[in-house]
Amino acid sequence: MTFKTLMVESSLCTGCRSCEMACSLSHEGKCSPTLSRVRVIKFDSEGRNVPSICAQCTRPECLSACAEGAIHLDAATGAVLIDEALCTGCRSCILACPHSQIGFHPEKKLAFKCDLCGGDPQCARFCPTGALVYVGVDQFLMARRRALLKTPSEAV
């Protein structure tokens, strides 16, 4: 089976944040950017929008930092998952993550993060432009390399 991963092409992002709403509503049953695993960083004056989401590291520093053994890798999707039953809310993982991708749930007072929706990430499903895609890595990279060749002067 092709291994898929969530890739970000920020030049396509319109900054609409549909991804944040899809994430928050599907995970939490309510609409709140604060509860979304994916966030869009907006630079209004520059007209730049950058989706920000967990990279699902192969050797996650959050996992190493968790003293409770609450963080594990999902074999099927490669997602780094937090077991709520084991999490104590100590926030070690939040500080350890080099990409600041772990949130602290305001009601549960526990860490939370992107779980790739079990292999069907809703942010990518509803991204209107393909700025967020859940694809095979090779497919994504080859499409990108091919696109670069369309403008020979910019191809490296």
Add this chain to the structure above:
Amino acid sequence: MTMVKGWTGKRLRVDLTSGLTKVEEIDRTHRKRWLGGRGFNSELLYKEVGPDVDPLGPDSRLIFGVGPLTGTFAPASSRTTITAKSPLGTPEGFGDSNMGGHFGPELKFAGYDQLVIQGKSKGPVYLSIRDDEVEIKDATHLWGRKVSETDAIIKEELGDEEVHVAAIGPAGENLVRYGCIINDVSRAAARSGMGAVMGSKNLKAVAVRGTGAVEIENPEEFYEICAETRDRLKQDAVAQLLHDQGSLLLTMPANYEHGWFCWRNFQRGNHPKAHLLSGERHRDQFLAHKEGCFACPISCGRFSRITEGKYAGETTGGPEYETLTAIGPRIGLLDMNSVIHNNKLVNELGMDSCSCGGAIAWAMECWENGLISEKETGGLALEWGDADLIESLITMIASREGFGDLLAEGSFRASQILGRGEEYSISVKGHDMSQDDPRGLGFAFGIGFATGRRGGDHLQGLPCLELTGAFYPGLVEKILGTSEAEERLSTVKKPEMERYQEDLKALGDSLTQCAFTHTWSFAVQLEDMVRLLNAATGVDYSPEELLKVGGRIVHLERAFWNRLLVGKNEDKNPKRFTEEPMPDGPNKGTVFPESELIPRYYEVRGWDAETGFPLPDVLEDYGLAEVAEELAPYRKRYHEKMAKTDKAVKAKPAVESA
């Protein structure tokens, strides 16, 4: 207490005179009756701002409203309505303006459906709202600043880049009558002078940061309806064209097929070189990237880069079609580079591009006809399409410098002050027309221009059933009983069409959901809006009931005007549209048939044929019995006013001959 779903059920009220703030409850009955956004705001304006209130005085209200779908996954549910008595109208009357961006959802996440600002601060201030922490902060250092500078400084001093700022520019501070409010640097609540009202209160900006959630009654059902309507928008031809070209998609059909491209203050409806401002050309040569308002899968917003001339390399949000044409062809300019630069300038200075273009166009046509000379302009020659001159005029208007002071009054007031040139003010009730000519665009639109809540403006009903209705087989027939109404310049069922779309637009503005999803594209329909509302909030509306709420809002706004003794006599398009046949183009010879359509519209609405006031039993049917009662003395006074006007009109020829 049961948890409120969809709405927050809270209104934040800030009094800038006393510095006091309070949170008020918006109860379930009120929420169901007025929905949110525009509905909440119009209700509050009617109740709290009587006919004698000065729009630029401390008793006026500046109201920000969002609705039950704002800040949710519902497609394009980001809109904010800002409402106040308008300083632009003649008389000063109803005013509101609607903006996209991300400010509205943030207000919702902070916990409020509505923000009401009243009183007047002694010195410049801005309002900071962080969830339940509300602070009035000094803004002396921000006064005179452009919008983007204000945005950046506030974010820096609050130490939070995720704050969303709605600000005025120098134009609002200087009480330019069409000063606007802008959020996220380039998303404008442009029309009817809301920025001047904000400036009159010495309020430079509102900065909001919310970390809360919008609760949803039936999350799974709501999610499925959102998914379904989003998928439909993705397949929808009109929505996809909006995504591809923004609203600039209109340039080519408006000019070459329909003949309503606004050339030189509506003197003509087409120009052979209009393609220079086409959506395709913009996309291929000027588009830096596409911008989306909150939760919008269409993302019609543009971010542009200037490619040639002295501003080459400059970037900015926009333009959309109305701005493109207001500060472009309406004033004789077809240079995309100039339009993009001047679009940035009007945004930074905080002005409505439509009224700004309307005022400049008025002055240029007066100049062309010898009604204005260098004596009035201080030496400026007001030639059509002079890009440098236009840039200077925009700056002079915002600072009310020299001749700009007159133009800052809006074209109609300017003509009254000058004592001539009224015929070149293409405006209704003192509000400059948007760049939409009913002699080509369509006759349902023309009804909205004459009777609309904020004068000549396409967003009264945005009756696109006559523009894009034919893209949706069976839709026009389903709603109006005949597909003949699809024809733009047919009079068949046009009053009924305008009525339907006005009510639909009012409820969309109240939910809040962008009109482009349900009244330009029709991918989202009334039935979907009902399903979204019911699933989000747990109310149990039928489509008919919900449409009736839209009608209630339209009628209350009408009553606001009636209370100012505005009715039938004031429901008039500019004479250019009703008396001057379109000189050439595909629609050559067309005039807007006002004398046929307005009486028919009154009949369809149940408005009195003599006064244009809604009849008492119609108001009662909309649940507005108290309004009917309140209007009674105004009906009488309006009759008296009309009698006086008739007498003056009849007496006039006699005076002249004597």
